[in-house]
Amino acid sequence: MGEHLLEVTNLKKTYPIYGNMGKLFAPKDHMCAVAGMSFYIDEGETYGLVGESGCGKSTTGRIIVGLNKADGGSILYGGKDLCRLSEREYRPLRRELQMVFQDTISALNPRQRIGAILEETLTIHGVKDAAKRREQVLATLERVGLSEEHYFRYPHELSGGQVQRLGIAGALIIQPKLIVCDEPVSALDVSIQAQILNMLMELKQELRISLLFISHDIGVVRFISDRVGVMYLGTLVEETETENLFANPKHPYTQALFAAAPDPYIRRKEFTALTGEQPVRTDKFAGCAFSSRCPYTTERCRREAPEFREIEKGHKTACHRV
Amino acid sequence: MSFINKNTSAVSEAIFKEQRQLRKERLLASPGLIIGFVGFVIILILAVLVPFISKTDPNAMVVVDRLKPPDGEHILGTDEFGRDLFIRLMYGARVSLWVGGCVAVFSCICGVIIGIYASYFKLLDHILMRICDGLIAIPGILLAIALIAALGTSSWNVIVALTIVYTPSVARTVRASAMVVREQPYVEAAKVQGFGNARILWKLILPGVISPLTVQASFIFAQAIISEASLSFLGAGIPAPAASWGNMLQASKLVFSKAPWTMICPGAAVVLCVLSLNLLGDGLRDFMDPRTKGGAKK
Numbered sequence: 001m002g003e004h005l006l007e008v009t010n011l012k013k014t015y016p017i018y019g020n021m022g023k024l025f026a027p028k029d030h031m032c033a034v035a036g037m038s039f040y041i042d043e044g045e046t047y048g049l050v051g052e053s054g055c056g057k058s059t060t061g062r063i064i065v066g067l068n069k070a071d072g073g074s075i076l077y078g079g080k081d082l083c084r085l086s087e088r089e090y091r092p093l094r095r096e097l098q099m100v101f102q103d104t105i106s107a108l109n110p111r112q113r114i115g116a117i118l119e120e121t122l123t124i125h126g127v128k129d130a131a132k133r134r135e136q137v138l139a140t141l142e143r144v145g146l147s148e149e150h151y152f153r154y155p156h157e158l159s160g161g162q163v164q165r166l167g168i169a170g171a172l173i174i175q176p177k178l179i180v181c182d183e184p185v186s187a188l189d190v191s192i193q194a195q196i197l198n199m200l201m202e203l204k205q206e207l208r209i210s211l212l213f214i215s216h217d218i219g220v221v222r223f224i225s226d227r228v229g230v231m232y233l234g235t236l237v238e239e240t241e242t243e244n245l246f247a248n249p250k251h252p253y254t255q256a257l258f259a260a261a262p263d264p265y266i267r268r269k270e271f272t273a274l275t276g277e278q279p280v281r282t283d284k285f286a287g288c289a290f291s292s293r294c295p296y297t298t299e300r301c302r303r304e305a306p307e308f309r310e311i312e313k314g315h316k317t318a319c320h321r322v
Numbered sequence: 323m324s325f326i327n328k329n330t331s332a333v334s335e336a337i338f339k340e341q342r343q344l345r346k347e348r349l350l351a352s353p354g355l356i357i358g359f360v361g362f363v364i365i366l367i368l369a370v371l372v373p374f375i376s377k378t379d380p381n382a383m384v385v386v387d388r389l390k391p392p393d394g395e396h397i398l399g400t401d402e403f404g405r406d407l408f409i410r411l412m413y414g415a416r417v418s419l420w421v422g423g424c425v426a427v428f429s430c431i432c433g434v435i436i437g438i439y440a441s442y443f444k445l446l447d448h449i450l451m452r453i454c455d456g457l458i459a460i461p462g463i464l465l466a467i468a469l470i471a472a473l474g475t476s477s478w479n480v481i482v483a484l485t486i487v488y489t490p491s492v493a494r495t496v497r498a499s500a501m502v503v504r505e506q507p508y509v510e511a512a513k514v515q516g517f518g519n520a521r522i523l524w525k526l527i528l529p530g531v532i533s534p535l536t537v538q539a540s541f542i543f544a545q546a547i548i549s550e551a552s553l554s555f556l557g558a559g560i561p562a563p564a565a566s567w568g569n570m571l572q573a574s575k576l577v578f579s580k581a582p583w584t585m586i587c588p589g590a591a592v593v594l595c596v597l598s599l600n601l602l603g604d605g606l607r608d609f610m611d612p613r614t615k616g617g618a619k620k
Contacts, residue, residue, distance in 0.1 A: 065514050094516030107511035111529045120525070121515045152337045170515070 004040040005077070005210050006064070006178060011037040012072035013059055017282070032281045033059045035234035035289075036073070038308070041178065046204060046211040048225030048242070050218050050257070054278055056234040057214045061180040064212065065099045066090050077178075095125050098176040102183035104167035108155040114141075114166060115151040118173055125174050136173065144169045145199060161192035165199070172203065178210045185220060197224055218261050222246055227314075230254045233281050233289040236308060240315035250317045252294045288320070296321055348609055355605020361598030365591075369415035378406055380413040380565045389581040399583045401573060407587050413565040414588065418547045418595065421480055425546035426539045428485040433492025434535065438523050440493065441500035451497070454490035462487045463552055470558045480559055484549055488542045495538045496531050503530035533610040540603025544596040551592055567592050 013034040016027030034056040041047045049057045062068045064075060066082065075082040077093070085093070101107040109117055118137040119130075127133050138148055144165040155163060164184060171179050181200070185193040201224060204211060215221050221228055222242055229239040230253065238251040249255050256274050276293045279285075288294070291301040300320055308318040349355065387404035390396055398407040436454070440447040457465070469483035503509065509526055517526070547567075553559035554568025562569060567588040574584035 067510055067513065091516055091518070094514065097514075099511070099514045101507055101511060103507060107507040109508045109512075109526060109529075120517075124516050124518075124521070149333050149337065152334045154341075170511070174515075 003042070005043045005045075006212075007040040007076040008060075008064070008073070009038050009076070010073040011060065011063065011070055011075065011083075013056070013063060013068060014071050014283075029282045029284075032234050032283070032285070034063070034070075035281055035285075037231075037234070037236060038073075039229050039236060039239060041210050041212060043177070043210055044204070044208040045227065046213055046225045048213045048215065048221035048228040049231055050215060050221050050228060051231035052216060052278065055231045057231050058182050060231075061099070061182050061212060061214050064178075065097050065180050066094075067099075095174050096177040097180070098171035098174070098178070099180045099182065100164075100167045100171050100184045102187060104163045104184075105155055105160075107167060108163070108170075110155060112154075113151070114153050114155060114158075117155075118170060121170065121173055140169045140173045141166075143172065143203070145195075160188055161195060164188060164192075164196050168196075168200070168203070172207075172209075175207070176209065178212065180212045180214070182214045183216070184213075186215060186217060193220065200224060218257060230257065233278055235289055235318065236316075237290060237319070238315075238317040240312075240317075244315060248315075250311065250315070250322045251290075251319050252296055252321075253290045254317075288318070352605045352608050354601040355609055358598045358601025358603070358605055361594060362602055365415055365595055365598070366419060368412050369419055372409065372412035372416070376409055376412075378409045380405060380410045381563050389577060389584075391581070392583055398587045399581065401570070401584050402577050402581075407570075407584065410565040410570060411567075411587055411591055414567045414570060415591065415595070417477065417560055417564065417566040418550055418592075421477060421484070421550045422543045422547040424481045425484040425488060426543040428481070429488040429492050429542055430535060430539050432485065432489045433538075434496050434528070434531070436489070436493040437496025438500050438527060438531070441497045441504055441527070442519070442523055447497075450493070454493050457486070457490045458494075463549060466549060466553060467556065467558050470553065475558060475561050477560055480550055480553060484546050487549070488546065492535070492538055492542065495534055499531045499534045500527050503527045506530070533607050536610065537603040537607045540599045540606065544599040544603075547592060547595055547599075551588075 011034055012032065014030040014032050017029040017031055019025060019028045037056075037060055039047065049060065051057050059068060063070045064082065066085075070083045073083065077097070080093075082090070082093070108114075112120075115134070115137055118140065119133045122133045122136060127136065138151065141147065141150060146162060146165055146169065150158065150162065150166070155166070158166065167184070168179075184200075185196050188196065197220065200211070203209065211224070213221060213224055225242050227240065228242050228245050229236045230245075230251065231237070232253050238245065238249070238254045240248075245254065246258070249258060260273050274293050279292050281289065287302040287304060288297075288306050291297045294301065298320070304320075306318045306320045308316055310316050311322055382405065384400075384404035387396070387400050388402055390400045390404070392399040396406050396408065398411065401407055401410070436450050440450045466480075466483040466487050469486060470479055473479040473482065504527060509522060512522055512526055550559055550566065551568035551571065554566045555572045556568075557572070559568050560566040570588040571585060574581070574588070578585040
């Protein structure tokens with residue numbers, strides 16, 4: 001199994017739920033944001049993570065880059081378990097694991113010029129020579145389609161698309177191996193989305209970077225990903241190669257997602273939307289995560305959680321029906 | 323700004339010009355800042371220059387001239403010892419500004435260090451904030467009087483006492499805004515980029531608290547001037563013959579029914595000085611936020 005760039009095994013993250021008295025008493029329950037995720041990412045591969053908001057996909061990404069601490073499981077990267085590293089031990093790995101945020105404009109220091117922001121990152125990672133830093137920054141800006149002009153701008157002087165390019169530049173500048181993209185295009189216009197996605201594709205092929213692409217937009221995920229994991233309520237419900245997933249979705253949640261996605265070429269009177277809301281997953285949660293909303297729920301689904309197993313080569317799903 | 327090399331191109335020149343223009347517009351959009359700044363600078367200049375423009379000794383008594391109303395010779399009149407009120411007012415401004423300025427600077431330095439570390443490290447937060455709570459619980463002027471009673475009266479002791487009184491409130495302001503900045507995505511992003519704790523604290527969080535800090539500093543400057551005047555008025559401040567606004571007010575309380583200018587002039591000086599400092603602080607806050615647009619207030 002050593003050939004994977006990053007391997008996540010049974011990752012867990014829970015948040016305490018306190019009673020009326022707040023933190024005065026021990027938490028009465030725990031909310032499982034991530035409840036046992038396992039997947040891997042190979043070198044140069046794009047892994048798409050889809051799911052509705054609140055299913056834990058962003059939390060997973062944040063744990064990988066070390067912004068949140070996991071409560072269980074492991075993340076193997078380069079022979080080290082990221083969950084067990086201290087802040088200090090993690091720091092050298094920052095160079096290799098980067099993140100692009102959804103709301104990039106607020107992920108940039110509003111008081112610094114863009115050139116200074118990017119150069120600071122290089123300073124931290126040991127580029128001592130100022131002229132060299134500047135050269136590298138200008139090269140990276142050019143690579144993401146910005147120019148020298150933007151070097152002297154403040155972040156709030158840029159447009160939404162330019163800001164997102166800049167966010168990618170910020171991640172690229174130290175030549176990482178894996179970039180976690182947390183909804184990088186969902187705040188953008190469709191036409192700008194396309195530009196950014198094309199750029200990401202090019203960069204990925206050129207530099208052989210792996211991406212963990214987190215999004216709720218299955219169209220975007222289909223375009224960019226090599227493999228896709230569908231996430232629901234803290235767990236993966238289906239995972240396979242992109243085209244196989246779209247041709248042959250097995251899990252009822254995946255099918256429901258596809259049915260609900262808008263398609264500009266089909267005029268519909270009504271969307272086949274899922275009814276109800278995502279339940280809260282607590283410690284006591286039993287059965288299949290999707291059982292409360294699944295049209296095919298049986299007694300067994302409510303009692304027993306289906307195993308996430310391989311049904312064909314490279315196609316895993318967690319459902320009793322298949 | 324180290325990244326601006328000498329060989330900046332024409333492009334960057336144009337951008338700097340545009341950004342300077344925007345700054346100018348923002349500056350003109352806040353008249354309070356200009357009025358406060360001008361008022362403060364006039365007081366400052368008068369206070370600094372008074373020993374050079376006038377040979378009159380502020381403490382020399384001329385008993386024949388006592389309690390003269392304002393006229394051509396003494397533009398603000400004289401006090402009960404015949405000393406020129408205007409000259410004494412200017413020497414009083416030296417004391418007030420020196421004390422106020424030192425208190426503002428020292429309490430900001432201590433407050434920033436305490437506040438920033440408290441906002442970032444949980445354990446330190448509990449310890450430091452409980453100490454601050456304790457200090458805030460004691461009324462400021464009483465604490466200052468107690469400290470001066472222990473230390474003795476001199477202008478340095480007034481500064482030390484008032485710094486101790488005002489540091490907790492600066493620390494609280496800094497901590498509150500530092501906690502907001504700490505949760506900003508750009509601080510998280512910086513962590514992902516590999517910033518160390520010290521770099522996050524001083525390069526990202528500190529600039530974020532500078533604007534509330536300047537506002538707070540200008541208010542503390544103003545409050546320290548009032549406190550210094552109060553302490554002097556109560557006899558716990560600057561020792562007697564030296565001119566200070568508080569001393570002058572105290573001296574006037576015996577004669578103000580006969581010579582009201584002895585009370586009005588130092589009182590007005592305190593009010594004007596505090597008012598211009600407050601206007602300055604408010605204006606600075608608007609000006610320093612890079613996202614405020616010029617003319618947005620209209």
